[in-house]
Amino acid sequence: MNHLxxxxxxxxxxxxxxxxxxxxxxxxSTIISHGMPYPRNVETALNVERIIRENGAVPxxxxxxxxxxxxxxxxxxxxxxxxxxxxxxxxSRRDLPVLLMRGEDGATTVATTMIGAALADIPVFxxxxxxxxxxxxxxxxxxxxxxxxxxxxxxxxxxxxxxxxLDLGLTLEYLETKGVPVIGYxxxxxxxxxxxxxxxxxxxxxxxxxxxxxxxxxxxxxxxGGGMLVTxxxxxxxxxxxxxxxxxxxEAIAECGRLGIHGKATTPYLLDKIQKLTGGASxxxxxxxxxxxxxxxxxxxxELCE
Ligand code: PSU
Ligand code: MN
Numbered sequence: 001m002n003h004l005x006x007x008x009x010x011x012x013x014x015x016x017x018x019x020x021x022x023x024x025x026x027x028x029s030t031i032i033s034h035g036m037p038y039p040r041n042v043e044t045a046l047n048v049e050r051i052i053r054e055n056g057a058v059p060x061x062x063x064x065x066x067x068x069x070x071x072x073x074x075x076x077x078x079x080x081x082x083x084x085x086x087x088x089x090x091x092s093r094r095d096l097p098v099l100l101m102r103g104e105d106g107a108t109t110v111a112t113t114m115i116g117a118a119l120a121d122i123p124v125f126x127x128x129x130x131x132x133x134x135x136x137x138x139x140x141x142x143x144x145x146x147x148x149x150x151x152x153x154x155x156x157x158x159x160x161x162x163x164x165x166l167d168l169g170l171t172l173e174y175l176e177t178k179g180v181p182v183i184g185y186x187x188x189x190x191x192x193x194x195x196x197x198x199x200x201x202x203x204x205x206x207x208x209x210x211x212x213x214x215x216x217x218x219x220x221x222x223x224x225g226g227g228m229l230v231t232x233x234x235x236x237x238x239x240x241x242x243x244x245x246x247x248x249x250x251e252a253i254a255e256c257g258r259l260g261i262h263g264k265a266t267t268p269y270l271l272d273k274i275q276k277l278t279g280g281a282s283x284x285x286x287x288x289x290x291x292x293x294x295x296x297x298x299x300x301x302x303e304l305c306e
Pocket of ligand 2: 033142143144264266
C-alpha cells in the first residue's frame, strides 16, 4: 500500500492478488448508480468483472461503503449500489472528507476511483467515459474534477473517449495543460464514446497493450506524476450514427439548460436523457464499449505485471 489509512478497505481477494504480483483492474461505481438504469447497471457491472477475470486479471470495483474507500466490492455491494441508484451520493474528490467522517456511502467517479486505486497500488482502471470540460465552460466554469485527478494521480485510465455532451476540444486542451498523455489505442482520432471518431486527434497512437504498458512504466519510473488516458474506440458493430446520436445530445443539453440543471447533477441528467431520447440504443452501445474497455484494461494490467 502506498499509504496506510484506516479509511481504506481492500478485499482479501484483491489484497492477495496484489501481494502475489497478479494483475488487478479497478472499476468505478458512479457508472453503476448514476450512469445506467437498474437492473442493467448491476448486470453490466457483474459482466465487466467476469470479462476481466476471463482475461486473466482480478477486478476491483471501488465505492465508499459506510465511510470506507472500499476496493473490491462484493456482489451484494454492487447490487446495493445499483438498486439505490441516484439515492447514493455521487462522490468526487471534494466529497470524500465528509462522507468518510460520517461513515456514509458514496459512488466513486473517475476521480475518486483513481484515488482508491492509487491508495491500494492498482495501476490500471477501466471505465466507459470520463468527465471533462462542459460545453459553455467559459461562463459556467464546469470542468470535471476527473481532469485534475488525471493530472495528479498516477493511474492509467482506459475509456472510450468522452461524450460530446462535453467540449472535446477544450477537454484535450485541459489535459495537455495538465501534462496528461492521451493515447489512442489503434487510432489517431479521439473516440467520442458512442462513435469511433470525433474530428480531434489524440497525442499518440499506440497499437499494442505492451507499448501502452511500456509508456506507463516510463511515466512512473520517471516520477512524472499524474496519470495516462487510453482511449479505446467502441467496436465498429456497436458504433452509433454520429448525426443521430449528436442530435439527441444537442436536445438533451438544450433541455438541461431550460431546466436550469447544473453542477454535479448535469452529467447524470444528460446520460439519462440521452438514453430516453434514443430508446435505449445508446445504453446498448454504452454497455458494449465498457466490455471492450475491460478486455483491453485486463491485457494492459497483465503486461504491467510482466
Ligand atoms: N461520463 C459517462 N458516463 C458516466 C460518467 C461520465 O459517459 O458514468 C460519470 C463518471 O463517473 C465520471 C463522472 O467520473 O460521471 C463525471 O461527473 P462530473 O462531470 O460531474 O465530474
Ligand atoms: Mn461538473
